[in-house]
Amino acid sequence: MEIVLNPLLNGFVYGMLLFMLASGLTLIFSMMGVLNFAHAGIYMIGAYVAFDMSRLIGFWAALIVAPLVCAAIGAGIEVWGLRRTHHNGHIAELLFTFGLFFIIERGVQMVWGMLPVPYRVPALLDFPLFRLYGVDFPAYRAFMLLIAGGMLLAIRLLLTRTRVGLIIQASLTHPQMVSSLGHNVPRVFTLVFAGGCYLAGLAGVIGGNYQVTEPAMAASLGPIVFVVVVFGGLGSLSGCFVSSIVIGMVQTFAVSIDGSLADLLGPIVAWIGTDNLAGEILSIPVSRVGPLLPYAMMVGILMFRPRGLMGTRDT
Amino acid sequence: MNEAAAKPPKRSRQLWLWAALILIGVAMPWVFYDWHTARQSGFVLTMMSQMGMMVIFSLSYNMLMGQSGLLSFGHAVLFGLGGYCTVHFLEAAGHHSFPVPLELIPLCAGLTGLGFGIVYGYIAATQRATAFAMITLGLGELTTTAGIMFHHFFGGEGGISTDRTNASSLFGLSYGASVQVYYLILAWTVLAALGMLFLTKTPLGAMANATRDNFERARFMGYDPRRVRFLQFALSGFFAGIGGGLYAITYEIVTYDAVSGALSANVVLMTYIGGATFFYGPILGAILITLLQSGLSLLSNAWLIYVGVLFIGMVTFAPSGLAGIIGAHGPLARAGRLGRLLVPYLRLSIPAFATLIGFSGAVELTSFLTIGEAQGKHLVLFGETIQVWTPQPWIVTAILLIGGGIWLRRECRAFARIWDDLNADLKDRSL
C-alpha cells in the first residue's frame, strides 16, 4: 500500500498542476485551432510576476494580481498579434506563438536575470499537513489541490451556467457554427485567450514555488503540456483532466519501478550482451525512461487515434 | 510552386543569378584571405561551411513545410542521425573497413538519412497538420533523450568524434585544411539543391503541392496523401542526412545538439524567414540566420530577441518571407517601374532606422541593466561609457522608439498606397 499511496498522491498533485496549464491551452486550442507555444511562457511570467509581487504586496495579493497581469498580456497578444496573423492560417498562428515563446524566454532572462529567483512557499503554508507511511505531505500541496479543484469547479460553472460559457462550449465543438450564428467571435477569442492565460498565470503563481522559478522552467514544462492536451483530445475539458492526471501518475509511478525489459527477456539479453546499443536499450530500467513515456504515449495515440483520448475532433 | 510557371525569359535571368551566387561562394574564401599571414580566415570558412549545410538542411525542411504543408518540429533528428552515422563511417574508414572516399561519404550519410526518414516517416506520415507537428515533436524529444542516455551509438553528452582525414580521397586531397572541406560542402550544396529543385518538378513534387493545398481532392484523383507525405518525408530525410554528414565532416564531432529541439526550431526559423513558398527562400533564410547567429552574437548578448522579433514580424507582415518580399517586386521590375519606389523607400527607411535604433537601444539597455551588470561589463560607445542607470539614454531611446514607431506607421500607410497604385496601374496596362 505504501508503495502505491505516496506516488498516487504526488502524481495527483503534479497532474493537477498540469491540468491548470493544460485546461487553458485546451480551451485556446479547441476554439481557435492554435496550439499556443507561448503558453508555458505565460506560466513562467506568472511565476516571476508572483515572485516580485509577493515581495512587495505579499503572496496572497500576488495570487490575485499576477494571473490578472497574465490575462492582460494574453489579451494583448490576441488583439495585437494573433488576430493579425489569423488570415494567414493556423500554421502562421502557431509559428507566431512559437516566435513569441523565444522572445518571452529571452525577455524574462533580461528582466529577471538568468539565475533562479528565491520564490518560496508562504510561511503560513510551510508546514507538513499529515504523515503518510513516514513521509510528510506538505500543506502547500494540499493548497495547490484546493486551488486547482476550485478552478475546475469555476470553469465548469462558467461553461455551463453563463451565456458566454455556453457560447464558448459551442465554439469548442463547432467553431464555424457559432460564428455563423452572429456572435462576436473575435471578442470571444480574446476572452478565451485571456482566460487561458489567466489560468496559466495562476498555475505559475502556485507552481513557481512548488518547483523552481528560473528561466528554463517554461522550456522544460512546455512540451509536456502539449502532450497532455493532445493526448486528452481536442475540445474536451474532461479529456484534458483525465490525461493530466494520467500523465502526472505515469511520470511519478514509473520512477518507482526498478525493472527493465531485460528482466522480462533475460536469456535474450544475455545472448545480445549489454555491450551494444540493443542490449543497452533493453537493460535500461523503467524508472530511468519514465519521463519519456508521455512522449511515446502521445506519438502512439496520434498514430492510431488522432482525436486523442476523449476528443470530439481530430487534432 | 510559382516559379515552376516562370516565363522563359525570366528563367535564363534566374540562371545567371544562380551562377553568380555559386561564383560568390567559390570566391568568398579568397576575399577574406589574409595576405600578410598567408592564411585563410578560419572563421569565415567555418561560417560559410555552416551556411552550406544549413542551406541543404533548410531546403530539405522546406520539402515538408513549404512544399507539402507539413510543419515538423523534429527535423533535426534526421540531420543529426545522418551526422552520427557519418562519424561511425569515418571511424570505420580509419580501420580500413569502409572503403568509401570522403567525397562520397555525404551520399552514404544521405542514405542513412533516407533510412531513418523511412522509419520516422512511417510513423509521422499517418497524420497531417497539427497532429503531424506533435508527432515529430515527440519523436524529436525521444531521440534527443536517447542521444544523451545511450553511449554505444551516441556517445552520451560528450558525443562521438572522428577524424575526417581517415577517409581516402578521389582527388588525392587530405581534407586537413578547412578550405578543402568548404569546397566539398559547396559542391554538395549545389548538388543537393539541384536534386531538390528537380524533385519539385516531378509527379511526386507536384502531388506534394497538391496535398498541401487540398489533400482531400488529391485522394479523389487517385493519390493516397499519406503515401505522398511518407515519400516526401523520407526523401527530405535523404537530403537532411547529407547535411548532417557534412556537419560531421566539418566539425568532426557530433553531439546530441545535432538532433536537439534547438536545431529543429532553428530550421523552422530559417525556412520561414527565408520564405517557404519559394524554392530559393530557405537558402536566403539559412544564410541570414547563420550570419546572425555567428555574427550578431559577437556583438550583442540579446541577439535571440532580434531573431525572435524578426521572425514574428515576418509571420505577421510577410508570411511568404524574404523571398516573398523580393518576389513581390518581380512584376514591377519587369515593367521597369522599380525606380518609382526609390523615393518611397527612402522615406520609409528614415523612420524605420529610427525605430530600429530605438528598439535595439531599449533591448540593449535593458540587457545591460541585468545581464551586463552580471558580467561586470559596461556599455561603451565611442570610448565613452553609457551610464545605464541615468535617465538620458532611456529618454533618447524612448523618443526614438515611440516617435519613430508612429512616424513609421504613417509612412507605411503612405507606402502601401503608392505600392497599390503602382500595381493596379500595372494590372490595367497588362489587361
Place this chain on the structure above:
Amino acid sequence: MKKYLRCLAAGALSAGMCLGSGLARAEDTIKIAFIAPFSGAFAANGDAWLKMLTFAMNNVNAKGGALGKKFELVTFDDKIQPAEALIQLKAATDQNLPIILGGIGSNVAAAMEEGVEKYNRRNPEHRALYLNLSALSMPLTEENCSFWHFRFASNVTQRVASLIKGLPKDITKVYLMNQDYLYGQGVESDTKKFLAKFRPDVKIVGDEFVPMGKIKDFSSYIPKIKESGAQALITSNWGPDFNLLMKSGNEGGLDIKYYTFSAHLNGGPTSMGPEGGNRTITVLEGHDNVGADNHIPTAEDFVKRWRDTKPGIDFVWTNFQTTFDMLAAAINKAGSTDPLKVALALEGMQTTDIYGHVNTMRKADHQIQMPLYTALFTKPVPNDSEGTGWGWKTESMVSAEDLTFPTACQMKRPDGT
C-alpha cells in the same frame, strides 16, 4: 542639449553595440580568448565565470602581468553548442588569439579539445592552446587526453575521492542518485569505487539514475529513500534536478545530509536558501570563508577585494586565480606567447594558491593537482553567499597528494618534445 545629442549619436550605434571593454583598447596587451555560453540555457554560468576570471586577471595585471604586458580577455559566445564553439575557435585563431580559455559544458569541452588537437596538427604554424577551467569529465585527461589541453580544475575522480574521504565516520548508509548521462554515471561508478576502497564500512542502500532535466517532482523518490534508511544522499545532480530533489525531500520530512558537487555554483545558494541549511555539503576548490576560518591573510584580502566589486556570488573557483598565475609564469618562462613554448612551460609548473597550498600541473596528463575542500551550507558565517544569510563552512580538506591518482593518459606529444 549637447549631452542628449551625444546620447543620440550613441544610440545611433547601439545596434552594433560591442561587448565588454569597448573599442578603445590599448594595443599592447596579451589577449586571451574566453569561449563560453553567453546566450542560451547556460548563459548565467558564462557571466559568472567571466566575472571571476576578470577579477583573477586583474590581480595578475596588478602584479605586472606577463612579459611586461597586461592580460585582456576577449569573449566569444558558444551558446553551449559544440558546433558553435568550433566556429568561435576559428574566430579566435583568426584574431591571433592562440590561448583559449573555456570549459562550461563537457560536450563543448570535448569538442574543443578534439578541435584544437586537429587544428594544431593541420596548422602547425598557428597553433592554439586550450585551457580548461571547469569541464570535469574524465575522458578529457584520460583516453582523449591531448598535449594542447590543460585542465585547471580537479576532475570528477578527485572530487568524488575528496567527498568520500571527508565523509563523517558516523555515516554508514548512503543513497546514490545521479543524472543519467556521462557525468552522473562517472560520479556513480567512482563513488562505488572509492567507497569500497576508503570506506568499506559504508553500505550503499540505494543507487538511482534520473533523466537529466526531465523530472518535475521528486516526491516519488522520497519514500524510497526514506525506506532505505539512508543517512546521506550522494548526488551529482545540479540545477533544477538538485533543487527540486531537496525541495521534495524537505517537504516530505526527509532528514538526511546531501553530499553534492555543484550546490555552491552561482545561483545554487539562492535556490537552496534556508531549506538547504545545515544539510548540504559540497565539494569545492575554495569558498569565501576559507581565509577567515583558517586566518590566511592573503585569502582574507582576496575575498575582501572580491566582495568590494559587489559580485553577488562567491569566488568558488579559486583555481581561476591559479590559472592566471600559472599562465603568467609560463609566459614569462617561455618568453613568448607561442602555444608550444607556453605549453612546455606549463608542464610540471608549480604555483602557490591563495590559501598557500602548492598546486602542480602534472606533465603526464595535464591535470592540475590541488587540494579540495568539502563545506557545509550553514550560518552564521563571516561571509554569506549571494545575500542569503547562509554560507559555506569548511568540513574537511584533502591535500593534493591524497588526490593524486595514476592516469591512463597516453599523450601524443609534438615532435621533439
Place this chain on the structure above:
Amino acid sequence: MEAPALSLKNVRKNFGPVEIIRGVDLDIARGERHAIIGPNGAGKTTLFNLISGRFPISSGSIALNGTRIDQLPPQNISRLGLSRSFQITSIFHRMTVFENIRCALLWSSGYRYSFWSPLWTQKALNRQAEQLLDELNLASRRDLQAGLLSYAEQRALEIGITIAGGATVVLLDEPTAGMSHSETEYAQALIRRVTEGKTLLMVEHDMGVVFGLADRISVVVYGQVIASGKPEDIRNDRAVKEAYLGALTE
C-alpha cells in the same frame, strides 16, 4: 448481361442516431446521364460522399461496373474509374491552372508516385493538359494561380479536374451552383462536351440544366429515392410534386 456502371443496393448511412440515407437502391447504366434532384437536406451530397468513398456506408452495398467499392478508400475508387466534383469548389489554390489540370492527369497517365521523371520532359502529358485547358476555355489563364480565378472559371476548372483523369463514371455535385444565366448555359455545354461517352451522375438544382442534360432523373427525399425515370415521367410524377410542394410550403 453487362453490369450497370453504378449500382447501389439498400445503402444506409447514419451519423450517430440520425439516419440520413435510408435504404437507397439505384442502378445507372453505362453511358447514361443521370441527375439526382430533391429538396435541400435530402441527402444528395451525402449520397455522393458515400459513393466516392469519402464516408463509409453503414450498411448495404455499392458496386462500380460490378466491383464492390463500398469498403475502399477514395483513392482506390478513383483508380477504378470513378471521379467526382465538389459542391464547394475544391481545387489547388496555390498552384497554377495548368498544374491543377496536370496533377489530375498524373495517376491515370501511370506516373504514380514517381520522383524520377521530370515533368517538363513529359511531352504527351503536357500536351494533353494544354488540350484540356483549351477545351475548358482556360488556356489564357494557364499560368495564373487557381485561387485567383473568377468563380465561374474555378467551377470550370473543378469540372476539368474531375474529368481529366479519364474516369468512366463522373459524379458532378451542383456544377452550376451560384452561376449567372449565361455562365450556366456555358457550363451546361461544357459538361455535355466533356462527358461525351461517359456515365454521368449529377446533383443539380437548376431544372433547366437537369432537363437539358439528363437521360434519367431520380428524386431523393429524406434519404430515399421516391421516383426514378425519364425526365417526362418525373415531370408528371405525383409523389415528386407532393414532395416538392410539401418542401416549399414548409
